[in-house]
Amino acid sequence: MNTLRAYFENNPDLFAALVAALAIIGGLAGSVIGSKIQANGGRDQARAAREAAEIAAEAQRAATLWAVRQAQAVEFAKMANEFLRTVDVMFKREPEREFLDRAQSEFRAIFLKRVEIEITATGDVAEFAVKAETDLSDFMELARSRGPAVHAWGVLEGLTESEDQSIASRAAAARLMVRDWKYTHHTFENAFGVRLEGRLPGPIEPFGDLTEMHIQRIRFDAINPDIEWVRQDLEDRIEMNMHSLVNAIRGMLGSGAEMRP
Template identity: 35%
Template sequence: MTAFRQYFEDHPEIFAALVAAIAVLGGLLGSVIGAKIQADGGRDQAAAAREAAQIAAEAQRVAALWSVRQLQVAEFIRSARAMMAVCNGIYRSDDDAESRRARVDAASREMALREAEIRLIAPAKVAHAATEVAKATQKAYLGAMRWGPLAGGRVALKRLCNSEDEAVRREARAAMRVLDDEGSSWSVRRQALSTVDGLSGEHIRRLSEPPTKPMQRIVEGMHAHQREVDSKMGKLLEAARVMLRSDDDVLPVVPTPEQRRRWWRAA
């Protein structure tokens, strides 16, 4: 070691050159290590940026889907209730057949459209529940179209029974007594109804038909259809609340980049 030191003392120019070479090599090594660290950091930053962009896009997609599902379920429920309001109104209305069918057809088309939209964007359980509601309203629709006009004719006749015109009131009450007589024939019923000023031809035709079902059972059938729709609607609401995470009171979320990295480290 002493000889080595003595050599450099005797040859200072070689020592200086060696020190310079070591300094250059050290600088080069430092540059290489620094560049590698910087490159690794850049790759990590780029990967984190890509991941953050993917998570943000996923969060936007989930939030948008949540909003669409919430809107479509709400619109379907509204259309189903509107459909039932139209069907139930037939039992209490004395509108003509054309006007009545136009209202029902419009409500039915809208509900069918809303159901199709739910089947496209909602989970299977919600779509199935919506279909069950649609089936129940369809049964209510068929019942209303079959028995509603008869009940509506009774409504019209009862209204005429309270007419301010004494002659109309007398004829309407006489016709009502004939209808309440279950043994009255078609011809007798039609003759009595034809004398009432204010009844449409459809009212007279429907009220003249043999009473195949008592009015009380017709009204009970209307209420039964409403109960069935309400029951199916309750199941739809329950499934929709689960889908929309209503009890959590928050929008669906996706993990943040930091949460995902912690999960990867744990794995």
């Protein structure tokens, strides 16, 4: 050690050069280490930015899907309510092609919306949407097949309250005849399998606002189960399935959960 010190004391220029070289080497080492730290920091920043972008993209996708599902659910419910109002009219007035065409057009729109829901919604929502669509289709078919007879029966019922006592008494007698025959017909059919093909045990002649067409509709519909019970059962099923659909949609959209900022 003393020898090395004595050597540098005798060669001060060499010592100065060595110090300068060490300073340069130290600076280079510091630059390399700093660059490495900076590079690592850059990679960390890039990774963090990439993860943030992925999170933002997923959040945007989820928000877009939620908006689509919400819009489809609201539109389906509105279409169903409008369709039910249209079909209800078919039980209350003379059969008109206009209302049947409107009901069919509205049902096609419901069908297409149900397909959209089936593609984007959760499984339980899609399942209840299919059930609701089936019920609505059955309701339209019921109105198409038995709506004219329901209207004809309404005409007959209205005549029982006519101010013309002759018309009112004839209407009451005709109503009683149909109801008695209907009860007897179904008793025979259930007990012996006898089908009377809608023939009433006595003629009903047109009177008041009751036309021959009304009478024919009442005759042919009389062999069917009471429309009041059939319709009520179907309407109850529609209401139950629509309620289940709404609950499933609320679950899908998280409508029942408390919103957090």
